[in-house]
Amino acid sequence: MIGDFGHFAPVKKLKLLCALWFGWVSVGLTGCVSDLLARKIVTAPNRQGAPWPAKGSEAVERFDQTYAQQWRVPAGAPAVELAVAVVEPGDYAFRYGAMIETRKDGRRVPKYSADWKPRSADAPVVAARGTIVILHGFLVTRETMMHWALFLAQQGFRAVLVDLRGHGQSTGEWITFGANEAGDLVKVMDELQHRDLAPAGVGVLGSSYGAVMALHWAARDARVKAVVALEPFSDPREAVTEFAHGFPPFKQQIGGVGAETFATALQRAAGLGGFAWSEVNVLESVRRLRWPVLFFHGADDTWIAPEHSRRLLAVATAGSRLVVVPGDNHETLSARLDPISYDVLEWFEQHGAASAAAMATTIL
Secondary structure (H helix, E strand, O other): OEOOOOOHHHHHHHHHHHHHHHHHHHOOOHHHHHHHHHHHHHEOHHHOOOOOOOOOOHHHHHHHHHOOEEEEEEEEOOEEEEEEEEEOOOOOOOEEEEEEEEOOOOOEEEEEEEEOOOOOOOOOOOOOOOEEEEEOOOOOOHHHHHHHHHHHHHOOOEEEEEOOOOOOOOOOOEOOOOOOHHHHHHHHHHHHHHOOOOOOOEEEEEEOHHHHHHHHHHHHOOOEEEEEEEOOOOOHHHHHHHHHHHOHHHHOOOOOOOHHHHHHHHHHHHHHHOOOHHHHOHHHHHHHOOOOEEEEEEOOOOOOOOHHHHHHHHHOOOOOEEEEEOOOOOOOOOOOOOOOHHHHHHHHHHOOOOOHHHOOOOOO
16 A cells, blocks of 8 residues: 555655755845746756655555556657656556645645555456556656556556656756657657557647647647647746746745746746747647647646636637536646546547557456
C-alpha cells in the first residue's frame, strides 16, 4: 500500500520547488528581477532539484515493477533523451481513493491513496485495445499520472508514460512550451511504432502543461488519433503570469512584480530557451487539428482559468466538447479519476484510439 498516492506527495514537492524558484523575488533587486524570472520560466524543473519520487524509494520500486518496459528516446535539437515507460493492459487489482479537503481559508486540496499489484513476470499477455500516451503537468513527473495509466490498463489499453523534456528522468536544459517538445513526442511515436506498440496510432491524455504539449504534437502528427486535454492553457505567456499569481506559494513572493516586468521576463525567457512565443501558439495548433478534442476544466481553477479551455473549444474541430466540472480546481481535476474517467474512456473508444477488433476487451 502506498498512502496518499498520486498528487499528494508531488504537490508537496511542487510547493518546495516553487519556494526555490521564486523565493529570490522578495529579496532581489528590482533591476534584476526580470532577468532572474526569465531564467526561472524556462530552466528545466529537474535542474532545480531531484525529481519526485527519489531514486531508491519504495515508490520507485513499485513503479518499476509495474512497468513492462522502460527506455530512453533520443530527440531534439537541442538534443535530449526522453524517459518512457509502458504499462501493459492487465488486472492490477487497482484501488484508488480520492478525498478533497476544504481548508480554513476555503481552499480545496486533494489527498489520495492507492493500491495495486505490480506486474508479475508470468502475467498473461493481453492484446491491447489501443495505445494511450499520458503526459504530466508542469514541474512534476510521469509518476503523478500513474493512476490514469492503471485505470486505462485495467480497461484494456496500453498506457505509455513520458517524462517531458526537462522533467523527471528526461534530460534537457530548458523547457520551450511546445517549440521543441512537439518534435520530441514525434520521436517517441516513431519509437513506439518501431517497437510495434502503436501500429494504428495513439490517443493522448495530457494534464495542464502536458495537455498543451499533446495539442501541439497532435497538430503536427497525424498518428495522434484522439486527444483529451485536462485544464490546458490557450496562451503560454498569459498562463505563466496567471499561474505565478494564482499558485499560493507565489502570491506573497511575487506580489510586487508588475505586468511590465513579467512581459520583459517572458521575452527574455524565449531567447534563453531558443524559441519564439509565436512558435507555441496553442490556438493555432488547435485550429490545425483534424480530429475533435475533449476538454475538461475545473470550474474553480484559479491557476489556469476555465476561459482558456473555452477559447480553445471555440477554434477546435466540429465535435469537440468542453466539460467544466463544478467544484474542481487545478489540483483536484486531473489528480482524481471520478467523475471524468469513464467519459475519457468513452472518448478514446469512439475517436479512433481503440481498435475495432479489440473493442470488447475490458479487464475490469
